[in-house]
Amino acid sequence: DVKVTQSSRYLVKRTGEKVFLECVQDMDHENMFWYRQDPGLGLRLIYFSYDVKMKEKGDIPEGYSVSREKKERFSLILESASTNQTSMYLCANRQQGSGTEAFFGQGTRLTVV
Amino acid sequence: ILNVEQSPQSLHVQEGDSTNFTCSFPSSNFYALHWYRWETAKSPEALFVMTLNGDEKKKGRISATLNTKEGYSYLYIKGSQPEDSATYLCAFQGGSEKLVFGKGTKLTVNP
Numbered sequence: 001d002v003k004v005t006q007s008s009r010y011l012v013k014r015t016g017e018k019v020f021l022e023c024v025q026d027m028d029h030e031n032m033f034w035y036r037q038d039p040g041l042g043l044r045l046i047y048f049s050y051d052v053k054m055k056e057k058g059d060i061p062e063g064y065s066v067s068r069e070k071k072e073r074f075s076l077i078l079e080s081a082s083t084n085q086t087s088m089y090l091c092a093n094r095q096q097g098s099g100t101e102a103f104f105g106q107g108t109r110l111t112v113v
Numbered sequence: 114i115l116n117v118e119q120s121p122q123s124l125h126v127q128e129g130d131s132t133n134f135t136c137s138f139p140s141s142n143f144y145a146l147h148w149y150r151w152e153t154a155k156s157p158e159a160l161f162v163m164t165l166n167g168d169e170k171k172k173g174r175i176s177a178t179l180n181t182k183e184g185y186s187y188l189y190i191k192g193s194q195p196e197d198s199a200t201y202l203c204a205f206q207g208g209s210e211k212l213v214f215g216k217g218t219k220l221t222v223n224p
Binding site: 004030033035040042048050056058090096100101102103104105106107 | 147158159164204206211214
C-alpha cells in the first residue's frame with residue numbers, strides 16, 4: 001500500500017514562529033508538491049520539486065521555502081508564520097511523465113494564532 | 114498563472130440522477146488532464162489521467178471525456194449514489210511536471 005505521510009494532522013502555531021511541515025513518501029517518485037487549500041480557492045501550488053535539491057516556485061511561494069535533501073522527504077518551511085497562512089496544507093507526489101497520477105498525504109490543518 | 118476553471122461550483126442531485134461537470138483548461142502546451150475525487154476527511158484520489166485528444170475513460174458509473182483542441186473535459190456520473198458525494202477536482206498538466214488544479218465541483222447526492 002503506497003504511503004504519503006505528513007508529519008502532523010493538526011498544528012497550532014503562534015505568529016512569528018518558524019514552522020516545519022514534513023512530507024515523506026515511500027514510492028520513489030521524483031516529483032513532490034506542496035499545495036494549500038482554502039475555501040473557494042481550491043488547491044494552490046506553493047512549491048514543487050522534481051529531484052533532490054531541485055525546487056521550483058509554484059503560484060503562491062511568498063512566505064514559504066522548501067527543502068528536499070533526500071528523495072523521499074519534502075519539507076515546507078514557514079519562516080515567520082502569519083495568520084494568513086492558516087490553511088490546510090497538502091503534500092503530493094508523482095512519478096515523472098505526462099500520464100502519471102498524483103498521490104496525496106492526509107493533509108495538515110495549520111492554525112496560526 | 115494558468116487558468117483552470119470548473120463548473121458548476123456545487124451541485125445537489127437526488128439519488129439515481131445522472132450528472133456531469135465541466136473542466137476547461139488552456140488548449141496550448143497540453144500534457145495531461147487529471148480528475149480527482151476528494152471525500153471529506155480523506156485525501157484526494159485519482160479517478161482518471163487523460164493524455165490524448167478524444168480520450169474517453171470509464172470507471173464503474175463514472176466516465177470522462179477530453180477535448181484538447183478546445184480545452185475542455187467532462188466528467189459524468191450515471192445513477193448518482195450518496196457515496197458519490199465529494200468534491201471533484203480537475204488538474205491540468207501543461208509543458209512541465211506541474212499540476213494546476215481547478216477550484217473543484219462539490220457534489221451532494223441526497224438519498
